[in-house]
Amino acid sequence: MYKLLIADDEAEIRHGLGNYFPWDELGFVVDGYAQNGLEALEYIGCHSVDVLLCDVMMPVMTGIEVAEYLHKQKTSPRIVFLSAHRDFDAACRAMEFGVRSYILKPTRYQELKGIFTTLKQTLDLELQPVLAPQSASVEAAGAIRLEKGADDPIIMRIVRYIEENCSEASLEGSALAVRMNPTYVSKYFKQKTGINFSEYLNDVRMSRAADMLEQGDCRTYEVSEAVGYQNPKNFTRSFKRRFGKTPREFRQGLGL
Secondary structure, three states, rough: OEEEEOOOHHHHHHHHHHHHHHHHOOOOOOOOOOOHHHHHHHHHHOOOOEEEEOOOOOOOOOHHHHHHHHHHHHOOOOEEEEEOOOHHHHHHHHHHHHOEEEEEOOOOOOHHHHHHHHHHHHHHHHOOOOOOOOOOOHOOOOOOOOOOOHHHHHHHHHHHHHOOOOOOOOOHHHHHOOOHHHHHHHHHHHHHOOHHHHHHHHHHHHHHHHHHHHOOOHHHHHHHHHHOOOOOOHHHHHHHHHHHHOOOOOOOOOOO
């Protein structure tokens, strides 16, 4: 079951949405309620929430402000907006912050069902086993794969965070993404996958670097920066340790 937080300043709407819609049939469970945007953020900060069903116009913090804050933190759950008015500007701003669903009040059963059915399918796909980006040459070099832990939702969230934030990913960032203590995340990742977090992060970066070098369009220092190395010399050392060749030798071996 995916955890849902309902945020609306009208108690009647919160109660109606939480108690009179068959969430369990669609694979969701109502984990909590909030009556304004600030309460929603406080709840998300203390609980693991997969989806936020959120009114746009709320006191203290609006739904737009909540979406913007979560987007900047890169830890946002999926957000579905509720609004009593058609507001094109609000819809456009919502899209900037990753909100893709916008439901008008009063909510219609079929519309709500359709949106959350699709959302459930999307969430299921995201939890399917994910492998670090691989190219033929990288695979030949024996890049690390997540043979263990690939069916663990927390591990998959960490993997998705790394792949989406390759250049700036960190243990602390992954801990925020899954709302856990960094030390615990490090131990959990090792226990579930058999791979150290730093080892996996570096493998993803080196795999992506190899892909970029194969394309032949980027200079080494550009590749270095793109995968999170500010010092090209450190990048070259890591790359050679990973593939047994410097980036230049790797590229020459491809005839580029």
